[in-house]
Amino acid sequence: MDKNRKVKIKVEDLTIVFGKQKKLALKLLNEGYPKKEILEKTGCTIGINKANFEIYEGEFFVIMGLSGSGKSTLLRCLNRLNEPTMGKVFINNDDITSKNNKELLEVRRTEMSMVFQKFGLLPHHTVLTNAAFGLEIRGEDKASREAKAQKALDIVGLNGFEQQFPIQLSGGMQQRVGLARALANDPEVMLMDEAFSALDPLIKTEMQDQLLELQDTLQKTIVFITHDLDEAIKLGDRIVIMKDGIIEQIGTAEDILTNPASDYVKAFVDKVDRKSIITAGSLMTEKPTLVRFKKDGPEGALRKMRTTGLEILPVVDIHDTFLGFVNINEVIQAAKRKDPTVESIIHMNVPSVSKDVTVEEMLPLISETRSPIAVVNDQNRLLGIVTQTSLIIEATKFNEEEINELKEIANNQ
Incomplete structure (x- = not known):
């Protein structure tokens, strides 16, 4: 742990089991049975297997892996869209796994915002009212929420598009509306679930660049999910590589490229152009x-x-x-x-x-x-x-x- 940085999110022994025989599956997991065998014996799937990590305040933290690795499942544990079977998640040293529904809703409304892959825009709302939607749910008055939404739209470069509807926007612009909606809430933590994967390569690159520019200014704590290692390397201060619900390695891009912790990680990083990563x-x-x-x-x-x-x-x-x-x-x-x-x-x-x-x-x-x-x-x-x-x-x-x-x-x- 870096003692000079404040821990924003802490995850302890986080485990998720999907299925009816959770207790038996946990017992087998603790006895060392692999995921495939647990599925055969119990019909349960191990989504996350005893994850432990810390995310620092203002860090751009990227979680990546292939489809089925557990990366999105893990992200959704951080705001309890997925309910942990075992383990704890702390935000600012506050255990959110112990909160009741009302308390959890308040955390989601005030401390965290989420940006989805499919934009999640309301088709019959304008750009402005889409950006203000989270604030409307929070109960803020119209003038206040529209002022905050307008500021967020200005930040993401959508000034002048306030009265347009989602269908009138390109994919990249729609994703900017989703990003503005997240920023309008002024969250401490932004959770981004493969937010750019549906975009074409040129727009994707532009969105990555804009997000990095925003991060330089806003210094949010960002947890970003991707299956694209080049994207992870470009964006992440640190990267998590997952396989079968297990965290294989956590480190900077250079840590992972120069010292892969397993054959799986090595195979992942062998696909990367090292010239743009390895330093003097x-x-x-x-x-x-x-x-x-x-x-x-x-x-x-x-x-x-x-x-x-x-x-x-x-x-x-x-x-x-x-x-x-x-x-x-x-x-x-x-x-x-x-x-x-x-x-x-x-x-x-x-x-x-x-x-x-x-x-x-x-x-x-x-x-x-x-x-x-x-x-x-x-x-x-x-x-x-x-x-x-x-x-x-x-x-x-x-x-x-x-x-x-x-x-x-x-x-x-």
Whole structure:
């Protein structure tokens, strides 16, 4: 747990069983029986199997998996549209699984909003009254709810469309109305169930970009369901990958790509273009052999090169500020001239990047130099180096796995 961030949602041992013999199914589950065998013995389906996780305030938290993995079932537990069979869900440390219907309704009206895949718009209501519908249900007066709805429509770029009807709008615009309706309630948490999956690719990309822009401004806690890993990587601060109701792994996109927790996760991430995800921080060699300016002259630099077998070394000052690189041929010539320092042979016009720069962004930097790429902090202090070899190897990894492989792994486990 990150102690510096407030936990907004906490899920403890959350389990959902669908079917009549829930007690027997839970007993078998606790004894270690797999989902398929429990279904055969009891007729019950395990929707969620002992999920545990925390979501931080202001986090964009993505839950993903194939059809039947339990991702939407899990989302609907967070506002108890699906009733947990076992376990607890806390919102702001308040156990919503213990609330009665009246209390739960208040949580849904004030703390959470939901955006559905199929937009859920009322066909005979205008854009404005659709956006205001949640506030109408809450009991707010017409002037107040329409003012809030108008503000939400302005945020999602639908100013001027207030009196249109859903049938007059494109799919992307209809989804914006759904998003405006959720925002109008000013919820602390937004639950989005495959909200963009029904859109064509271009509109989907536009909606993703707009949602990220909104999140930069509004800093809502968003729980987003998708089966699209590229979408999850683009949107999510952290990603959950599910299979058969079980959480296989939780982590950042880079955590999951570089350290998949299972064969199933590995098959998932093998389909991704890693160049746009893997960063300098993951690839860099920390604490590389250094030439320290003024302390190490050409002879000292040459000795370090011969000891390590490296032909190019980074140069730093006494504060570890990155100055550039020296190469072995010029170091040898400087040593022959008995130069007192390496100052005259430091190549200063060389690339340097922050830890967050991706492989895709680094590749153009190596086209005109033989030097590695220096990884520096905001003060230009050297954190590590990315060699051209490691960069090229990472860039040339490609994905050949198809979704059928994921299904095959899922069926065989």
